[in-house]
Each structure stands twice: as structure tokens, then as C-alpha cells.
Amino acid sequence: MTLAVNGEQRTAEVEDRKLLLDTLREDLKLTGAHPGCEHGVCGACTVLLDGEPVRSCLMLAAQAEGHQIETVEGLSGGNGLSELQQAFVDNLGLQCGYCTPGMLLTAKAFLAENLNPTEEQARDAISGNLCRCTGYDGIVRSILAAAAANGGGDR
Amino acid sequence: MSRVSGYVGKGIPMIDAARFTQGRGRYVNDLPFSDLAQIAFARSTEAHARITRLDVSAAREHPGAIAVITAADLEGRGILVNRYWGGWRGTATADYFPLARGKVRWVGEPVAAVVASSRYIAEDIAELIEVEYETLPAVVDPEESLATKDTPLYEEWGNNLYYHQDFEGGDVEGAFANAAGVVKRRFSAQRHTGTPLETRGIVAHWDGALRELRLHANWQDVFLARAVISKVLDLPQSKVHITAPDSGGGFGVKLPVYPEELAACAISIYLERPVKWIQDRQEDLLGTSQHRDLIIDAELAHDGEGKILGLKAGILSDAGAYGVPARGNTVEGMMAAEDIVAAGHDIPAYAYDLNVVMTNKPPTCVYRGVAQPVTIFVLDRLLDEVAKATGIDRREVRRRNLLSPDRFPYTCMTGNYVIESGSYVEALERALDLIDFDNFEAYRAEMREQGRYVGLGISCGGEALARGATWYGVRGLPISGQEGCTIKIDSYGNVHAQFGTTRQGQGIETTLAQLVADQIGVDIARVTVGMGDTAVSPYGAGAWASRQATLGGTAAVMAAGKMREKLLRIAAFKLECAAEDLVFEDGKAYVKGNPSTAITLEDIAHSAYFTASELPDDIEPTLEETAHFDPPSATFANSVHAAVLEVDPATGQITFHRYVVVHDCGTVINPMIVEGQIYGGTAQGIGGTVYEHSVFDQQGQPLATTFMDYLVPTSHDVPKIEMAHIESPSPYTALGIKGVGESGTVFAPAAIATGVADALGVEVNRLELNPSKVYELLQQANGANGGGSA
Numbered sequence: 021m022t023l024a025v026n027g028e029q030r031t032a033e034v035e036d037r038k039l040l041l042d043t044l045r046e047d048l049k050l051t052g053a054h055p056g057c058e059h060g061v062c063g064a065c066t067v068l069l070d071g072e073p074v075r076s077c078l079m080l081a082a083q084a085e086g087h088q089i090e091t092v093e094g095l096s097g098g099n100g101l102s103e104l105q106q107a108f109v110d111n112l113g114l115q116c117g118y119c120t121p122g123m124l125l126t127a128k129a130f131l132a133e134n135l136n137p138t139e140e141q142a143r144d145a146i147s148g149n150l151c152r153c154t155g156y157d158g159i160v161r162s163i164l165a166a167a168a169a170n171g172g173g174d175r
Numbered sequence: 176m177s178r179v180s181g182y183v184g185k186g187i188p189m190i191d192a193a194r195f196t197q198g199r200g201r202y203v204n205d206l207p208f209s210d211l212a213q214i215a216f217a218r219s220t221e222a223h224a225r226i227t228r229l230d231v232s233a234a235r236e237h238p239g240a241i242a243v244i245t246a247a248d249l250e251g252r253g254i255l256v257n258r259y260w261g262g263w264r265g266t267a268t269a270d271y272f273p274l275a276r277g278k279v280r281w282v283g284e285p286v287a288a289v290v291a292s293s294r295y296i297a298e299d300i301a302e303l304i305e306v307e308y309e310t311l312p313a314v315v316d317p318e319e320s321l322a323t324k325d326t327p328l329y330e331e332w333g334n335n336l337y338y339h340q341d342f343e344g345g346d347v348e349g350a351f352a353n354a355a356g357v358v359k360r361r362f363s364a365q366r367h368t369g370t371p372l373e374t375r376g377i378v379a380h381w382d383g384a385l386r387e388l389r390l391h392a393n394w395q396d397v398f399l400a401r402a403v404i405s406k407v408l409d410l411p412q413s414k415v416h417i418t419a420p421d422s423g424g425g426f427g428v429k430l431p432v433y434p435e436e437l438a439a440c441a442i443s444i445y446l447e448r449p450v451k452w453i454q455d456r457q458e459d460l461l462g463t464s465q466h467r468d469l470i471i472d473a474e475l476a477h478d479g480e481g482k483i484l485g486l487k488a489g490i491l492s493d494a495g496a497y498g499v500p501a502r503g504n505t506v507e508g509m510m511a512a513e514d515i516v517a518a519g520h521d522i523p524a525y526a527y528d529l530n531v532v533m534t535n536k537p538p539t540c541v542y543r544g545v546a547q548p549v550t551i552f553v554l555d556r557l558l559d560e561v562a563k564a565t566g567i568d569r570r571e572v573r574r575r576n577l578l579s580p581d582r583f584p585y586t587c588m589t590g591n592y593v594i595e596s597g598s599y600v601e602a603l604e605r606a607l608d609l610i611d612f613d614n615f616e617a618y619r620a621e622m623r624e625q626g627r628y629v630g631l632g633i634s635c636g637g638e639a640l641a642r643g644a645t646w647y648g649v650r651g652l653p654i655s656g657q658e659g660c661t662i663k664i665d666s667y668g669n670v671h672a673q674f675g676t677t678r679q680g681q682g683i684e685t686t687l688a689q690l691v692a693d694q695i696g697v698d699i700a701r702v703t704v705g706m707g708d709t710a711v712s713p714y715g716a717g718a719w720a721s722r723q724a725t726l727g728g729t730a731a732v733m734a735a736g737k738m739r740e741k742l743l744r745i746a747a748f749k750l751e752c753a754a755e756d757l758v759f760e761d762g763k764a765y766v767k768g769n770p771s772t773a774i775t776l777e778d779i780a781h782s783a784y785f786t787a788s789e790l791p792d793d794i795e796p797t798l799e800e801t802a803h804f805d806p807p808s809a810t811f812a813n814s815v816h817a818a819v820l821e822v823d824p825a826t827g828q829i830t831f832h833r834y835v836v837v838h839d840c841g842t843v844i845n846p847m848i849v850e851g852q853i854y855g856g857t858a859q860g861i862g863g864t865v866y867e868h869s870v871f872d873q874q875g876q877p878l879a880t881t882f883m884d885y886l887v888p889t890s891h892d893v894p895k896i897e898m899a900h901i902e903s904p905s906p907y908t909a910l911g912i913k914g915v916g917e918s919g920t921v922f923a924p925a926a927i928a929t930g931v932a933d934a935l936g937v938e939v940n941r942l943e944l945n946p947s948k949v950y951e952l953l954q955q956a957n958g959a960n961g962g963g964s965a
């Protein structure tokens with residue numbers, strides 16, 4: 021099959037039943053998406069499908085054909101770190117880093133629709149992604165910092 | 176040893192955070208190997224049963240089966256030579272095997288292993304394995320387990336008692352006889368676990384020609400793992416090489432050497448090929464260690480004026496189904512027994528009786544906080560009951576019992592701990608001022624007028640951290656109570672510091688780099704830090720008891736001090752002056768007042784490596800220094816959590832209005848990392864009190880095996896924390912560093928429990944405060960108030 025991933029056409033030969041998550045990781049060597057539960061609760065496997073966050077552990081690779089997939093590896097566009105990624109680095113938006121790709125992609129989709137979010141809105145945006153290390157505060161601050169860096173004022 | 180400049184005290188970002196934001200973590204499941212076969216396990220569906228039939232023939236016939244391996248296969252080859260069982264001196268032992276032999280003792284116990292080219296195929300094949308069981312009565316309740324002699328888990332024991340210990344110190348009888356009052360209560364906490372977002376995993380590669388075992392696994396202590404594996408497999412430790420890759424969280428649950436990981440090693444030897452096992456979430460909730468399952472019958476004698484005269488504790492700890500190597504299953508119970516009198520209160524007389532019993536559940540080992548979340552809860556609840564009984568306010572009762580600075584060093588009643596420093600009373604005052612304790616009743620009344628129930632929870636005290644050799648080693652376990660650091664400066668003048676610590680995201684490599692950069696006098700960009708590799712790390716013990724910055728950090732300062740001294744000697748020789756006349760900073764040495772004389776670290780290194788012939792004979796070539804720090808039995812940090820929380824009378828849900836933490840971890844190396852630890856720990860403390868519960872039915876069937884039943888806190892469940900810090904340096908450690916990692920988890924539960932008790936005017940004696948439990952308490956409160964609506 022052919023998958024459009026981070027703007028590139030990638031081909032892979034996989035069993036019908038293979039999950040998108042496992043295909044990205046094993047066949048396309050994009051190991052940024054992580055298995056955390058394999059039943060759609062934790063969000064560590066989150067990728068963007070046509071700009072919307074989806075659980076790649078709940079999709080078959082075949083279902084993703086014909087859609088635009090974006091993974092964490094595509095975030096910086098090959099230029100070091102994006103503003104969002106830098107905000108996570110600067111504001112302790114990660115500790116072990118395992119939830120981080122899912123958080124970043126969820127945040128990216130959120131910030132595309134919300135240029136000037138409140139703390140409550142940012143907190144709500146990531147409420148479907150579990151983090152066991154940070155207590156979420158650093159992640160929320162990182163999202164707000166990224167919004168501010170993009171010209172969103174104080175709220 | 177205290178050179179503080181530059182980096183210590185600064186909240187610099189984690190030095191390699193960038194790659195994680197790019198999806199370039201290297202967790203065990205990411206490591207690229209060719210020709211790796213994958214393992215899936217067939218697992219017991221019974222909690223306690225004899226295996227009457229195990230037939231793998233159909234599985235073996237599957238075209239994708241590389242191998243299907245049972246205990247009999249491994250025994251037939253004699254791969255596991257020595258006993259696989261965990262527990263310190265005095266625990267009962269049994270001849271346990273990492274794949275079930277004849278009997279299963281917990282739902283999820285591995286019965287057979289399938290090896291195939293993919294996990295998908297391996298799981299298909301596992302379903303073809305046929306097992307028949309003769310069900311035995313399961314024991315799920317620890318009190319029942321203690322009482323029964325019928326069908327024990329290990330028949331040769333005749334009962335289920337894994338460990339017993341008791342103690343009496345001080346005049347306990349006198350304290351209780353002369354008491355103005357005694358508060359006696361039964362306290363308990365529900366079983367729950369750590370669920371790091373990354374599950375366990377291992378890549379095992381046995382090279383039959385070299386007779387070497389090469390392992391990659393997200394263990395928190397690579398030296399413990401090597402000690403266990405080399406012993407069980409009868410290999411010299413030099414032939415077992417373990418590396419811990421990036422880890423997606425540990426929290427204590429990745430300390431044991433579990434059956435699956437040992438089975439993976441044995442399977443690699445059996446097949447003479449590399450194999451990989453990555454645990455999935457269901458397997459994690461079935462078989463990773465579980466914790467906090469304690470019953471504490473506590474009695475506190477007081478003098479009528481709020482002061483504790485003596486304490487008695489009867490402790491029952493649920494151990495689970497087997498002794499997990501290496502720690503075994505007594506740590507939770509033992510820390511409950513000993514640490515309750517090491518929490519910063521003056522307790523002059525104490526007796527305990529501890530029983531640790533097997534049940535048909537996964538093993539109990541260690542999880543962030545270990546017992547202290549429960550003992551702090553017991554202490555704060557007892558003190559609140561004393562306050563009620565005497566009319567003394569809750570702040571004053573705590574003030575009268577917490578250690579004031581003139582009491583240090585304070586030897587705790589069990590004799591093995593000395594509290595060396597701390598800000599117990601100061602932290603209490605600060606926290607209660609911040610949360611406006613004195614005006615709380617007005618706030619409560621204002622809320623009550625709106626039909627709302629708010630309470631103020633207080634938890635306070637200290638934690639015993641960074642344990643020395645007296646805790647495990649002296650009890651016979653191969654767990655090192657020390658930590659070391661090897662500093663090497665390469666021939667181009669780059670500094671590398673290697674440790675036996677491991678990293679799970681707590682920023683330890685950053686913290687240690689800050690210390691090394693400061694102590695040697697170089698830019699942190701020239702410092703690299705390595706850890707968790709048995710082949711190159713100095714012998715250590717990894718991540719537990721909030722020890723790595725304290726012990727690794729002190730070892731780093733010691734090693735850096737030796738290195739700096741050598742650098743100065745070489746520089747002094749080259750500059751033809753005395754070492755005292757030199758300045759060494761920013762990677763350069765020069766004669767004081769004359770910076771034009773500067774030589775670089777690279778110049779010094781070149782001399783040490785390549786032209787030692789030109790150096791004095793008493794300077795050895797190369798630049799490598801190692802130091803190990805042997806600490807006291809523990810060092811002590813202290814905290815106060817104060818929370819204003821609301822209980823919704825219709826739903827039993829708890830929401831926080833305010834959450835204050837005052838915290839003292841001695842000298843702070845990186846304030847951003849410290850705050851991150853407090854937030855993360857508090858989140859787990861909230862989860863473990865309000866949301867998380869490893870539930871079992873009467874047949875030992877686990878009922879919380881997915882994240883839909885086992886609820887991990889989300890971003891909506893953790894409040895904003897107002898934090899204040901105090902620094903009471905330890906006199907034992909470099910720069911006075913103490914640990915911080917567990918404090919949030921230790922103090923949050925009692926803050927919540929005492930807050931709910933205060934909000935509803937009822938006793939809260941069990942740390943299980945999900946909405947339905949809180950709703951039961953609400954019914955009690957209504958009953959006590961004579962019925963009517965809440």
C-alpha cells in the first residue's frame with residue numbers, strides 16, 4: 021500500500037490486519053508514535069489524519085490510504101525544532117518523553133484552530149492524552165508559550 | 176566539598192529534551208536490530224490451580240512458529256541453574272520458576288512462550304496452546320490468607336506467611352498506661368500500581384560462541400538485574416552486559432526482574448538467537464507489581480495536650496503470589512513498620528507487628544513513595560483525631576509533635592534512622608499561612624450557605640530517602656546502597672561522566688551534568704553524561720528511593736574534585752607554579768591575575784594522554800577518576816501539602832479549590848526539574864487515592880485490566896499547585912542535596928483524605944476515595960446528622 025506521510029509517498033507491504041501504528045513504526049521506521057495501551061485511551065499513538073488527531077492504534081494501515089498522515093517526525097519540517105517543539109523543551113513540557121509525540125500533534129491541531137487559548141482550553145485540549153510523569157502543568161504551559169510565540173497575547 | 180557556581184541552582188532545560196520532541200527517543204521497542212524474533216506468552220486464566228494438561232503440539236505445528244517453549248523445555252536443558260525467588264533474610268522461600276510448573280498462582284502467570292517473526296503471529300499461535308486446570312481455592316483477602324492453612328500457595332510452607340517481623344522500643348507499656356487518651360483505628364489503602372506510559376520490554380541476545388548475554392531493557396537498576404540474571408543462569412557477571420535505553424517512566428515498577436524478562440533471556444539461550452518481548456498494557460495490568468495494599472491497626476497514646484507519648488502498629492501487607500527478585504515483597508510492609516516513626520514526629524515509644532502474606536495476585540514490590548503515602552495518612556488522621564479529642568486545633572497538634580531544629584540529629588525509635596536536618600515546623604507554618612488556615616472557617620461557612628461542602632486537608636512530615644547499605648545489602652540482597660561516578664576527560668578536553676544511575680525522565684542526566692560542569696569548571700556544553708550500562712558504569716543501584724541526585728550527585732562531586740585536583744597539578748607543572756596560584760574556569764587554567772598564561776583543558780589532556788614522559792613520575796597518565804559515595808542509612812526531605820477541596824454531595828466527586836505544597840529537598844540543583852517532580856508525584860498521589868484501583872474478585876480474577884477500568888489521572892484531574900521551597904541542606908551529602916522524586920506521591924493522599932474528612936465531618940480511614948466510596952461517606956455523614964438531604 022501507499023501512505024502519504026509527512027508530505028511523502030511511502031510504500032509498505034503489510035498484512036490486512038496490521039495497525040497503522042505498527043506500520044508507521046516497523047515498516048516506515050517512524051518510531052515517534054508509541055503504543056501505550058492499544059485500546060485508544062492513552063493517546064501515545066496519536067497522529068494527525070487530514071489535520072485531525074486520531075489513535076493510530078485503533079486504525080488499520082489500510083484505512084489510512086488516501087489520507088494525509090502527519091507524525092511527530094514531520095513537525096519541524098527539517099529545520100531544527102518548530103516553535104511548539106521548542107516551547108516544550110523550554111517549559112519542561114516533557115520528562116520521559118513517551119507521551120510527547122502524541123501531545124505535540126494534539127497541541128498542533130488544537131493551536132491551528134485556537135490562536136489565543138486560555139489555560140483551561142489548553143488543558144482541555146490534552147485531556148485525551150495521558151501523561152504519567154509531568155502532572156500536565158509543564159505541557160499546558162508549553163502550549164500556552166507556543167501560542168504566545170505565535171503572536172497570541174496574554175489571556 | 177562545596178564549590179557552587181554557574182549551573183547549580185539554575186532551572187536549565189533538560190539537556191537532550193529536543194530529540195524527544197522530534198520523536199527520536201530510543202526506547203527499547205525502538206532499538207533497531209535485525210533478525211529479532213518476538214515473544215508472546217500464553218497466560219493462566221486461573222488465579223490458583225493445578226495444571227492438569229498442557230499441550231503445545233497444535234501451536235508448534237503452526238507454520239509461523241519458531242518455537243513454543245514450556246518450563247519443561249527449559250528445565251530439560253538446565254538453563255536456569257539457581258533459584259529464581261526474591262526476598263531478604265528471614266522471608267520464606269520457594270522453588271519458583273519463570274514459566275509455570277504444575278501450578279499457577281495468579282491470573283496472567285506465564286504458562287508457555289511462543290517465538291515467531293512478529294508479535295501478531297506469536298499471539299495467533301499462543302491461542303492454539305491448550306491448557307486444562309484443576310481449580311484451587313483462591314485467596315484474595317490478606318486477613319483470610321494470614322488465618323488459613325488450607326491450600327496455601329506454596330504447600331511446603333503449610334501457610335501463606337512470607338515474612339514476619341516485630342519490634343518494641345521505648346517504654347510502650349508506660350506510655351499507654353499513663354496516657355490521657357488513646358486513639359485507635361484501623362487504616363487501609365487499596366491496591367494500585369504505577370502504569371508508566373511505556374510498558375516493560377527486553378531485547379535478549381545470547382551469543383553461544385562467546386557465551387555472552389547482551390540485554391537491552393528498561394530496568395531501573397541494571398546492576399540488580401545483572402546480579403539476578405547471572406546468578407539464575409550461572410554466568411559470570413562479566414558475561415552479562417545490560418544497557419538501559421531510554422525509559423518511558425519507571426516509578427519503581429521496573430525495578431524487579433520479572434518472570435517474562437528472565438524467560439526471554441533463557442529463550443535466547445535455548446534458541447541461540449536474539450529475541451524481543453514488549454509487554455502490552457493488559458499484561459502490565461495483569462502482572463507488573465502492585466502496591467499500597469496495607470492494613471494498619473494503629474494506636475496512638477497522647478498526653479491530653481496533643482503530644483504523642485507512644486504508638487503501636489499492627490501491619491498486614493498483601494505480598495501477591497511470588498517473591499519477585501531481587502527485593503522480594505517485604506519492602507512495602509517493612510517501610511510501613513519503620514518509616515512511620517521516621518516521618519519527622521517525636522515518637523518516644525513504639526511497637527509494631529508486621530505480617531506479609533501471599534495471595535493469588537501479582538507481586539507487591541515498590542512504587543513511588545512505598546508505604547509512606549499510607550503511613551503519612553495514618554499519622555495525619557491520628558493527629559486530627561487527637562485534635563478532635565482534645566479540642567486543640569489541627570495546626571497546633573502538628574506543631575507540638577513535629578521536630579523543631581534543636582532536635583537534630585534525631586534518632587528514630589527503630590534505631591536505624593537519624594533525621595539530620597529539616598524544616599518540619601517551618602514548612603507547616605508556611606503552608607498553612609499560604610492556604611489561609613486561620614480564615615478557613617469563614618470560607619467554609621460561605622460555601623455551606625450555597626449548599627457546598629469544602630474541607631481543608633493537611634499532610635505533613637518527612638521521607639526517608641537515598642538509603643544506604645543497611646536497608647538491603649545488610650539484609651542479604653544484591654542491591655547496592657551506594658553510587659559511583661567515573662569522570663573521563665578525553666584527549667580533546669571533552670568531559671564525560673558515567674554513572675550506574677538510570678533515567679526515566681526525571682532529568683537526572685541534566686542535574687548531574689550541572690554538578691560536573693560546576694565542579695570541574697567547564698561549560699556544560701562540553702559535558703556528556705552516560706548511565707545505565709553495566710559494561711562502563713561504575714557499580715551502582717539505579718533509580719529508587721529518590722536517590723540518584725543525592726548519591727550520584729555526591730559521587731559526581733567527589734570524582735570531579737579528584738579530577739580537578741589532577742588537572743591543577745598538571746597545569747601547575749606546565750605553568751611552573753603552585754596549584755594554589757592557579758585559576759581554573761571555563762575550561763582554562765591560568766596563573767591568578769595573568770590570563771595570558773592560559774592553557775586549555777585540551778592542552779592538559781594532551782599531556783596526560785600522550786606526553787606523560789614530560790610529567791612528574793607521581794602523575795599517572797590519562798584523565799580518569801572514579802569515586803563512590805557510601806551514604807548513611809537515609810537522608811530526610813520534608814513536605815507539607817495543604818488542600819482546600821470540595822465534595823459534590825450528588826456525585827461524590829472531589830474538586831480542588833487550592834493546592835499548596837511547601838517542600839524542602841535541601842540544596843536545589845535545578846528548580847524546574849524539582850517542580851516537575853512535585854507535579855508528577857502529586858498527580859500520581861491523586862490518582863492513587865481517587866482514581867486507581869487494581870480490583871480482584873473473590874476468585875482472584877482481575878477486574879481492572881485496561882485503561883477503561885484502571886483510571887489514570889488526566890489533565891483535568893490535577894490542580895494548579897502553589898509551591899514554596901525551603902532549603903535545609905543535609906550535612907551528609909555534597910552541597911547538602913536531598914531527594915525530591917517521591918514527595919508528591921507521599922503527601923497528596925493524606926491531604927485529600929483529611930480534606931474529605933474535614934469537608935464531610937466524618938472519619939476517613941481508608942485511602943480509597945473514588946466517587947462511590949465518597950458517596951458512602953456522604954451517606955454516613957447524613958446519617959450522623961440525623962438524615963435529610965445533603
